[in-house]
Amino acid sequence: MPLVAAYFRPDSLDEALSLLAGPHRIVLGGGTTINSDRQRSDVEVVDLQALGLDSIESSETELRIGATATLADVAGSDQVPDGLRAIARRESPSTLRTLATIGGLIASAHPDSVLLAALLVHGASVDLAGSEAMPLASVLAQGVPSQAIITAVRLDPTGVLCHAATGRTPADVPIVAAVARAGAGGISLALTGVAATPITVDPDDPVGGLAPPGDFRGSSGYRVELAGVLAARALGGLR
Ligand SMILES: Cc1cc2nc3c(=O)[nH]c(=O)nc-3n(C[C@H](O)[C@H](O)[C@H](O)COP(=O)(O)OP(=O)(O)OC[C@H]3O[C@@H](n4cnc5c(N)ncnc54)[C@H](O)[C@@H]3O)c2cc1C
Incomplete structure (x- = not known):
């Protein structure tokens, strides 16, 4: 404990x-x-569990996931588009998915989170109590403002999602993953495993300027190489 x-x-x-x-x-x-x-x-x-922040609601143009909805709730909700649900189902072991919340996922900003990358390409923004709403990319880069509480994440649920990932085994957390989305605003692309948090990158130059830290799972150079291959695969899957 x-x-x-x-x-x-x-x-x-x-x-x-x-x-x-x-x-x-x-x-x-x-x-x-x-x-x-x-x-x-x-x-x-x-x-936060007594605050009723766990609802998941959708309209044609917006999906709103309450901060205390668990990753298992997201994976099992018929309000959530299939592509996002599939990624949520693969995030962390099932024992953690039933506990871990969307708010905690965002605040933790885990660099390997494919679900965070998927939220990024859906143009997610984060509702906060005690502070103004912020784009998810800003929360990941700067952290949750001091003494603020994430209450929900909002995103555009439309578009087509495709992702590609490589791990040591298919069941492992990917070393690098690429998530691509074709939406009304064009193509967006995000990567995991190449920076301190998941990041959005330019679909025309996905690995430009990347300098990821290496670890026992893959050196910096290996990760950049992998990111290029996986970005091409994810983008190719949109066609
Ligand atoms: C064994 C293990 C494996 C893991 N594997 C993965 C993995 O594969 N991928 C991955 O992404 N993560 C992984 N994690 C990290 C963690 O499980 C996730 O980031 C998870 O989503 C955290 O959610 P939680 O609700 O449990 O957060 P908590 O543990 O409750 O909190 C984590 C942090 O978030 C803050 N926080 C929580 N909710 C809010 C809120 N609403 N507003 C503001 N701040 C908030 C807390 O103060 C704390 O700083 C792993 C953790 C463990 C222990």
Whole structure:
């Protein structure tokens, strides 16, 4: 279990925001990242689960996923386009998917998250309590503003999605993945595994300027090479 110092379960967003103003307080989503740390700490958690932020709603032009919807909720929702659902189904092991939330996914900004890359190509923006709404790309680059709470992510659900990925085995988290979308605004492309977070790139020059850190799964040069191949595959799949 996490060695957090205190646990709060507010009943309203206002209460959650005022609790977060206290020292050492952080938001608790599904807890899959927070609870993976077994070091004793002075962290106090503000649990969002009683706030009713887990709904998933869609119209023809907008999909809204509440911050405490789990990755399993997204994978199983008939409000979510098939391409996004398929990617959500492959994100993390099933035991984590039933706990991990969309808000936690965004705040964690995991560089290997194919679901975050898919949200990026859908032009996602992030609703925040305690701050103005922000494009997802800005939240990933800058982090969640201090003492703000992600309440939902909104995106354009239309268009065609195609993704390509390479992992050490088909079941592993991909070393690099490319997600491409053809929408009303044209083609968009995002990559994982090539920067500190998933990023959008120019479909005409997907690897220009990339300098990814290497690790035991793949050197920097290997990742750039792979990104070029996978970007071409994902873009080719849109035709
Ligand atoms: C074994 C393991 C494997 C993992 N594999 C993957 C993987 O393959 N791909 C991947 O992307 N991630 C992976 N993760 C990371 C993690 O599971 C995901 O990022 C997950 O989506 C986090 O969601 P959560 O709701 O559990 O977040 P939590 O653990 O509750 O919180 C994580 C962070 O997000 C903040 N936060 C949570 N909700 C909000 C909110 N609504 N507003 C503001 N801040 C918020 C918290 O304060 C905390 O800083 C893995 C983690 C573990 C332990």
